Amino acid sequence: MEIKGKSVEELEEVASKIRERIIDVVSRKGGHFSSTLGAVELTLGMHYVFDVNSDPFIFDVSHQCYAHKLLTNRWEEFETIRQFGGLCGFTKPNESNADYFVAGHSSTSISLAVGAAKSIKLKNQDRVPVVMIGDGSMSAGMVYEALNELGDLKLPVVIILNDNEMSIAKPIGAISKYLSKILAGKFYQSFKARVDKFIRNNMPEGTTYLAKRLESSIKLITPGILFEEMGIDYIGPIDGHDIEEIIDTLNIAKSMQKPVIVHAKTVKGKGYKIAEGQHEHWHGVGPFNVEDGEFIKKSTQKSATSVYSYSLLNLAKKYENVVGVTAAMPSGTGVDKLIEAYPNRFWDVAIAEQHAVTSMAAMAKEGFKPFITIYSTFLQRGFDQIIHDVSIMNLPVVFAMDRAGIVGNDGETHQGAFDINFLRFIPNMILFAPRDNETLENSLEFAYTLSSPCAIRYPRGSFKELDFKATNFELGKAELLKDGNSNKLFIGYGNGVSKAIDVEKLHEEDIAILDLRFIKPIDKNILKTLSDKYDSWYVFSDSQKQGGVASAIMEALSELEITNINIKSFEYEDSFIEHGDTTKVEESLGLLAKQLVLLVDK
Template sequence: MNKKLAHTKNELENLSLNELENLALRLREKIIQVVSKNGGHLSSNLGVVELSIAMHLVFDATKNPFIFDVSHQSYPHKLLSGRKNFDTLRQFGGMSGYTKPDEGDFFIAGHSSTSISLALGVCKAIKLKQEDKIPVVLIGDGALSAGMAYEALNELGDRKYPCVIILNDNEMSISKPIGAISKHLSSVMATQTYQKFKKRIEKILEFLPDSAAYMAKRFEEGFKLLAPGFLFEELGLEYIGPIDGHNFKELINALKQAKIMQKPCVIHAQTTKGKGYAPAEGKHAKWHGVTAFDIDSGKSVKKGVVRKSATELFTQNLLALAQKYENIVGVTAAMPSGTGLERLIEEYPDRFWDVAIAEQHAVTSMAAMAKEGFKPFIAIYSTFLQRAYDQIIHDCAIMNLNVVFAIDRAGIVGEDGETHQGAFDVSFLACIPNLTLLAPRDEKMMENIMIYAYHHQGVLAFRYPRGAFILDDEFMPCKIELAKAQCLIENQSQIAFLGYGQGVGKAKQVLDLLCEEEPDFANLIDLIFIKPLDEKLLKKLAQRTKIWFVFSQNAKIGGVANLLNAFLQENDLNIKIISFEYEDQFITHGNTNEVEKSLGLDTQSLARRVKTHVID
């Protein structure tokens, strides 16, 4: 028996139904094997195995653009298309866990709800270039909670470009089928007979008198309401489904029918997340993105002592604040578990919300609540906050509303790579008037900053890392006061290490290493605030030091060192500043320690770089 996983379109067409099912089994085995070692997105990929095989069987992937929404469900596609390094999935220097053009994919994706817009752009290009191909989109039902998807559907339905959109419905039915009649109609709608019948009805309606056409139209509308596709039909798209997303016959028939339509068509396929691996089957959020785990038991493989993550501390502190202050409300955009807001939603369902993949809406809705006297905490990953930039400026900052942005996953996040690294929030927020920016260095300062955030008047944003803080409450915490930094280590050295957030911990690690050779090597400052800066402390520091090293986990351009340089220039202070922030490049995926080492930002590399600058 042929054991290979990669198959061309012709090879798949020649496989029997049993052979296709066997291929699906082997793809699942490979995905489970690799993800159990490397971590990654498990349940979403196990759920789309048959879908992926059917896509490759009906459409030539070397000719027709395959566009994956978010693309964390592209593992079967990678295997089918012959990626030889799948075992290196998400490892440093290995294969990305998302689609990437330089690995042979059509487009990069890591954020949700971009696929239909991409397909629409491809359709326009195909028409202009007079090419014979059709974009094929695989999008999950959750991605249809974002407005961008509907903007694209609206135009696509109007322009009628040939396009196949596979809606992978694995958690919630967009419109639940109504009993046996709907199920029968849905299976009928996937046939050529139904599609031909529908076209004939449409032709007949063109020639009927108004009264008869009206009655026929009403009958057609009532007929459509029995099936869940009326939304897409009203937008001008053809609809097939719902079909069984694990049934090869149904999938292949539906895809072939959609292919010959030469119109935009939605195929609604219902699937089971985690299909084929019992512990992950169903709506288990913990199996969506996983770390290494034992296949037999399903238990996570954890190494060493695990301290509380910054996200867990956020949850703990916000719960305490919410119990004390009834005007605290909060929101997240489809990441209740990831941001730690899940417990708040359970405890206070009328005050905390998950609004699905809708960062713009999340921010603007909370701005209105702030206007009404509430104190919103908006918990969004750094990378996803990029999607709500206009709302931060237009709906929050201009009116200087009392809104708190809790920016999770700031800095390098590891295996998710370029699309997820939290590198830019300092740069894109620092230029906005009325925004106050600060960051905690450790557990106790996280608590103090969140207490301060509640009482602060105006827009405030604080950032914190994925995982635990480097520092474990090594320094005495201070009360948080606006624009007040804290000197953690003071000595006679003319060198100063200035840290922001997790950067304080990195600065302390480097300082400890250097102090093994030269005690009192440098002063250590926790900036706490970067907007506004502690001008009084910085002016005093400038009088007794000559060189400042800046440690902060964000992009160098528009970063903390840039803000400090501007301050020094404005005050005519002559200090040499060296930034250890991220260079002007996108940061690859891989284990965080390996990524930092490749960037020269690990402790040993930083210590060497400090000594080089001091000698110069």
Template sequence: MECVLKDLEVYGLESAQLEKVCVLLRERILEVVSHNGGHLSSSLGAIEIIVGMHNVFDKDKHPFIFDTSHQAYAHKLLTGRFEAFSTLRQIGGISGFVRPSESPYDYFIAGHSSTAISVGVGVAKAYALKGIDHVPVVMVGDGSLSAGLAYEALDELGDRKYPLVIVLNDNEMSIAKPIGAISNALSHLMARPLYQSLREKIKNILKSMPEGVNYLANRFEESFKLITPGILFEELGISYLGPVDGHNLEAITQAFQIAKDTKGPLLIHAQTTKGKGYQIAEGKYEKWHGVGPFDLKTGQSLKSAPKPLSPTQVYSDTLFELASQDDKIVGVTAAMPGGTGLGKLIDSYPQRFWDVAIAEQHAVTSMAALAKEGFKPFVSIYSTFLQRAFDQIVHDVGIMSLPVKFAIDRAGIVGEDGETHQGLLDTAYLRPIPNMVLLAPRDNATLKQAIYFANQYNQGPCAFRYPRGSFLLPDGAFEAKPYTLGKCEWLQEGGKILLVGYGNGVGRAYATLKLLEAEGLEVGLLDLCFLKPLDSDLQNILPRYSKIYVFSDSYLMGGVGSALLEFLGGGVYLKSFEVGDLYVLHGNSVAVECTLKIDPTTLAQEILKDNS
């Protein structure tokens, strides 16, 4: 067993050995996540399911496809990364999500929700064309089935009948709770090989029976389905097995074996407990979904220094203040009420603020209708997830110029979650949309002013972006003034060199300015405030400077620097310190900035060299 535990090859192992592997995986996940931070409760809750998958399906033949994949830590540990797991979410280390460039056993990238079934259907199609009889195995969480993409894939799968195993890890909302003791007993019956075998035999016999008998038999089976959770999937044409106890290794491996032997699509409904095996985190505690370093014995955070007030909290408090005074203010988030700060508004005003689950497209379009009806809708979504609703922003909001207010959280570099979560694209994908107003506050005080501005702006849609954690600019560095549409703000005049900041870029520009001044260089500092519309005075301001440097947490292509050059039509020396043409990997945000060479020290050195 020592050899087994060392290399963690579990394919074909007996149940007693599998139990020991689960204990080892749980200990390793707790050890590393308590030190590095990461996604804890979902990964602990999925251990037995993942061990069962690896036990029944040969990983060298069957691709394992994860949805979102923050629950896939056990999979990483079972695929040659047990020792390297100590580098979880660190620069140059193991990603917190599955990543094909990291391991051949990470079949497909997965940082956004609800893609796995669609990927699985695509793989099954490819295998059918190639004549390969391997079965893709897809693992999804219950929340993933709140997104339309999952149902689009299920709809085609039920029609085409490709061999595909889907395991639904039901650990929180329980999309279809069992109804009483009868349903529970029937579900256990349906999970047994005897039931599955008899069911197929009955179907074959019925083909030769008179129509009336066939009808009665089918109605008899349907009456079973109506009091079990599988009716939705069965009606879509996908065989259903469950509910199965997702922490019972014998039950879950038996279910996988049945699925492996079944021709066509089959969904295993496994019920699990988030945080399983670490009592402090067991249950529906959102704070244990994604955690920082913590003490294993007490569960207390190890971060000693108090955090400054986060932009998310400022947004939450300010919107709550406005909503308590104006019943026309409404809002929506997509499965992130805590992360976006909308939780307390949903609790206080449940008729006006909604969590629509993982449905960004629906969130945007439904708010467009509310705007048309005279309400003031705030759409609170992370930058990376708002990408999913691009067409709705254009078609349902932009064309009719509806006054929807987009509060874009986690804009810029987000750190440990890596390339699937970096909020670097919103500037580029929103800027071309006609009628869209774009602004970005530089600190908590100006964030409040941005929310006030958005609340009063009714000529069309507007979007304001703010970072994760905290602004780079210290609170109180500059006075916060009310925003005026399309007007920039001087923070410091002087010299022939101008630093232009946008949003969190102002803080980076300010830190760079201090380093330049220490070297005797006189520079000016301008807060752009609005990227769209740009201040018409910039036509006169910018040409007065010999060199202009742009700072913004966005991509260089389609970013702030390119907007200024388009606006000016050339004739100026302008260099932008935005992010280059690459996907930004995971790691501590400060360390990531250093690797990208956009930290203040590196930028100050580059400007000094440029002006020597």
């Protein structure tokens, strides 16, 4: 959609049509909602002032990228957002050249912009990276690492800070806005450059402080002092829904030819009254009724997340040394219930997984029992801290990994496929997984008793209800759920146990089923015993195959010098998994029970 040259009134009409399209499609298909509605005018400003075909458009996390997709020849295709085979819910370069980089995890945008700006300088090109980043993403340390270098290099980068929840510092109304515009304007910048040059060439060193007192006094009453001190010029706060002001400000920022932060105040959910404001449950939504905002519920089963939350709450009531954190996902992980009940023992540390892990390591050293509750995909961000700050000292920290396995519509950046692979090789780490709600409850009580770090994984959505009675965990002990009358053995890990049961029911033979329970330490005794009776083993786990569950079993058999076993793994192949409805994604991977049963005898 071409918007350059349109009047402010015409742009406001475009903004209205974009909001209507987003509300219509997301209400039927689900997706990220309030953040993308709040960024419509800012996105229009980006596209009006900058050239999306030349300037790198970098959206942090890209929760707010729907308007960008609609402006870049995806209006009709937007109907397929987050659907299998359709548009990705995040920016994705192989979907459109207008999407500069893959996004899905937060706080990477400014680092990307620094790299892009370095490249542009080396190529001697006239391009300007432009970033849109939310205030929530500013809580991650990577942002300040990038700003630190950018402030030193002084390369042209325009950073739009989309502030829809909190103020970086308290602005002083119209005066602050006016002075910020003065600080960024051509006259002031030219004046400051002349003053700096005069001071350097003509005045004694001791008078520099006096000469700059006026400038410092002006800056101190603006909310941009933090960024100014880092060497980043600051404009704002501006009204993030005033298209004319946005365009004027971005033109100024672009003309400055240096790093600039444009601080824009916006309202989450703008244009859909029910969602406007700081409502976390409107961030990412399922289908809902546009008229009243009521969500269309699909399942009445308890989710694994809610079972975990309830169980941890009971554990915290029982043991006063139970503490915990989550990283910017309190309701998504169920930790909001713990924070509400025990605000002095459970914390949301914002988008700071590294800090979450290391801070809990210190609490473990002090005698507390920390439960770190983070999505599997986001725990990847704390990998070094798991090794360096927890495992080396063998501290009894519990890592509760929500959203393990296929997560559905969020797609490749969010799939919980790799936690087994990157944790299995860490010394002192214990890895185990529940198969249903009851064993999930048992797993927390068991984790409390451990004196080493451990990791528990459980899926998005609900476990299946199983007919097998839940039993308590014993360290390194698997559980044989049923014997069989054939030479086959189905081995399930975590949510893979229910898949093994489903496949066994479809097979004509009576097949033995083993709940492996532990990958580390793995139960070598039961593997040795079962190798005498069954020689065809099939592994079920919603995780990556390379370095995964079957690999752990094969390593154990090798150590036991058992060579008569044929092993077939039904884990994920070596690839990133696309977005879409979980059933359709599994079908595309050949992992539905009706597909797997056909592979058992091949």
